[in-house]
Amino acid sequence: xxxxxxxxxxxxxxxxxxxxxxxxxxxxxxxxxxxxxxxxxxxxxxxxxxxxxxxxxxxxxxxxxxxxxxxxxxxxxxxxxxxxxxxxxxxxxxxxxxxxxxxxxxxxxxxxxxxxxxxxxxxxxxxxxxxxxxxxxxxxxxxxxxxxxxxxxxxxxxxxxxxxxxxxxxxxxxxxxxxxxxxxxxxxxxxxxxxxxxxxxxxxxxxxxxxxxxxxxxxxxxxxxxxxxxxxxxxxxxxxxxxxxxxxxxxxxxxxxxxxxxxxxxxxxxxxxxxxxxxxxxxxxxxxxxxxxxxxxxxxxxxxxxxxxxxx
Amino acid sequence: xxxxxxxxxxxxxxxxxxxxxxxxxxxxxxxxxxxxxxxxxxxxxxxxxxxxxxxxxxxxxxxxxxxxxxxxxxxxxxxxxxxxxxxxxxxxx
Numbered sequence: 286x287x288x289x290x291x292x293x294x295x296x297x298x299x300x301x302x303x304x305x306x307x308x309x310x311x312x313x314x315x316x317x318x319x320x321x322x323x324x325x326x327x328x329x330x331x332x333x334x335x336x337x338x339x340x341x342x343x344x345x346x347x348x349x350x351x352x353x354x355x356x357x358x359x360x361x362x363x364x365x366x367x368x369x370x371x372x373x374x375x376x377x378x379x380x381x382x383x384x385x386x387x388x389x390x391x392x393x394x395x396x397x398x399x400x401x402x403x404x405x406x407x408x409x410x411x412x413x414x415x416x417x418x419x420x421x422x423x424x425x426x427x428x429x430x431x432x433x434x435x436x437x438x439x440x441x442x443x444x445x446x447x448x449x450x451x452x453x454x455x456x457x458x459x460x461x462x463x464x465x466x467x468x469x470x471x472x473x474x475x476x477x478x479x480x481x482x483x484x485x486x487x488x489x490x491x492x493x494x495x496x497x498x499x500x501x502x503x504x505x506x507x508x509x510x511x512x513x514x515x516x517x518x519x520x521x522x523x524x525x526x527x528x529x530x531x532x533x534x535x536x537x538x539x540x541x542x543x544x545x546x547x548x549x550x551x552x553x554x555x556x557x558x559x560x561x562x563x564x565x566x567x568x569x570x571x572x573x574x575x576x577x578x579x580x581x582x583x584x585x586x587x588x589x590x591x592x593x594x595x596x597x
Numbered sequence: 598x599x600x601x602x603x604x605x606x607x608x609x610x611x612x613x614x615x616x617x618x619x620x621x622x623x624x625x626x627x628x629x630x631x632x633x634x635x636x637x638x639x640x641x642x643x644x645x646x647x648x649x650x651x652x653x654x655x656x657x658x659x660x661x662x663x664x665x666x667x668x669x670x671x672x673x674x675x676x677x678x679x680x681x682x683x684x685x686x687x688x689x690x
Contacts, residue, residue: 492647495667496668524666525665525677526677526681527677528673560662565663566662566663567641567645569639569641569645572638573633573634574622574634575633579633579635581610585608585657585661587607588608588658588659589609589656590609590678590682591654592612593637593648593651593654594611594614594652596617
């Protein structure tokens, strides 16, 4: 299993919506002995017993996705269930010294970051992450992105983001991390640099992606490049009827003196482009949770909404 | 939202990309969900739909074209989805 998948699942299990969109290919979760053992531990009801067993699991099991999951489960139990934040911090500090697995290290840093909010402790944590053993690339990007969203410690956010970019091995990860860098520049008010990086991020995408395009559109607008902003908002509208893109385009069209007829033609062109660029959905047959199979085989009797999810 | 769409002749399916039957059953039970939930035991999310992250929402028109794809969840998304679907429902079958 590629580490990217596990990151995705764990992050979602943690109940987060991560602002950046990493390339996360889902691969089959093979049931290993460790996985079954961990599953059994996570079903223990007594939190103290569960914590103790999770610590034991971490100490005994080899590195891998199960150990990473065990860190997540332990953090969740200690911080959220029994509210023993300092107990977790102590455990995590020791674990950072012992642990060598980049994905597990990333998970520990993720939870340590979650329980820090003031600038001084965030900077200390970021320093440890930058100077310490190499962790999985997503954690550098995650903290960097979060700081950018909060407009907090943008200098350190940039350092973290650069490390994420260095460590990225997949094209989509690179796109996502470069998008973060562009957004940090946007937050710093350096709009020309923001546009430069966001354009690079867009160029790395295999297919247009709304969030990165949105960043580019706003950065272009802020940089005073109305043409680029117009073109990018238009690309977003081809993806879907996003209110903010519609509203921005309305303003830009008003500024450009668009007539009602031109607006109508614009809308027709958007729809035409969307239909032309739409790909056909593959047929599939999958088991239903309630029993039996569901067959999806276009052409369809009904418009169909498909929502891919990862429960947690 | 899904009940309103059901009434308008829109099919809604939720696909658990991680194929976690036990977890999904718990969620359905705890939240009294009535949605049609599928388990991706063939990795179609990756192999056929090139899934980047979850949640990912697709709208497929009657002809089988993916006319809308959104990754993540944004405020106002329900309204936007409804608007998109209304446009599609206006089209001839």
